[in-house]
Amino acid sequence: AGNNWALGYIEHSKEALGQICDLVRRHVERRDWLDGFLPIFSLGGGTGSGLGTKLTETLRDSYPNTPVINAVVWPCKSGEVAVQAYNALLSLAHLQDSADGLLVLSNDALHRVATQRWALRNACLAEMNLLAARHLACLLQPSRGTHGLHTHFGDVASELGCHGVLKQVGLLQVPQEPPAVATFSCCSWQGLVRALSKMQRCHSATDEVMGAEGKPPTCIASLAVARGEGLSALDVTDLAPHCAPFVEPGRELNLWTHPHRFLGSGRTLLLASNSDACVPQLDSLVKRAWSLFTEAAYLHHYARHGLQAEDVADAFVRVEQAIATYKGLSK
Secondary structure (H helix, E strand, O other), X not given: OOOOHHHHHHHHHHHHHHHHHHHHHHHHHOOOOOOOEOOEEEOOOOHHHHHHHHHHHHHHHHOOOOXXXXXXXXXXXXXXXXXXXXXXXXXXXXXXXXXXXXXXXXXXXXXXXXXXXXXXXXXXXXXXXXXXXXXXXXXXXXXXOOOOOEOOOOHHHHHOOOEOOEOEEEEEEEOOOOHHHHHHOOOOHHHHHHHHHHHHHHOOOOOOOOOOOXXXXXXXXXXXXXXXXOHHXXXXXXXOOEEOOOOOOOOOEEEEEEOOOEOOXXXXXXXXXXXXXXXXXXXXXXXXXXXXXXXXXXXXXXHOOOOOHHHHHHHHHHXXXXXXXXXXXXX
């Protein structure tokens, strides 16, 4: 009965949530400053995603004024877990209400970078986890905002305009050389900006072997994070996104910087975007989950742990609301 969202959300949470929250409380009490919480888990795995979702909701209730931003891993399309579509659907439906923002990391995208750019024929979880960690570290390590002020953890959600059901943030990072050659990288800021701009227009996870340019995503906001040398030469104008009509001029692209090298690389540039680029994978997820739901497939496994078909139906409604809202950005 593993790989079951209801098992983690309902049963395991009853057994473990009290202990987890007690550990969190004691850790918080020993700190002079609490910047926020960063729960990290896979959306499709089942037990962990259910417990992680319940923990996120509990943190939101227990610390209502503290930022809670989740880093969530989107399952592979060809995943081995038959019910991963249910698990991801249920997780997203709950997280879009309880989290301040969702930093979405795609397993398929991470695998593509590892195999195509790191030239790893059989990329394993260790390499994919390393890539995911590099994205998060580049975004969240200390930096300064546009006016030279130190940034804070909660600024991620506010800078990216996360609100309502519009909270899904995609991450792209360059350069994508293997760690062993990072110190020899000679990329210019102009080259990195050009690569990120094309990746965004082509909806590509890698800065090589891009397909034809498609319709550019419509954004609520984007955040560029630059780390490395020669920041005075950096011009991110070309990263300015096509924005929704309600976005105020000047709010569409924010820039954070830090002059230190990032993991040995002379220059590193990350682009975080809250945009309708998430719609295709959301549509695909709902389609796969719906094909199971209409056949009542596997629902008895969830009912065994206290989650009824009505709860799954409600999750469809909530996620489809997010899809409709994101699609409405370009209208």
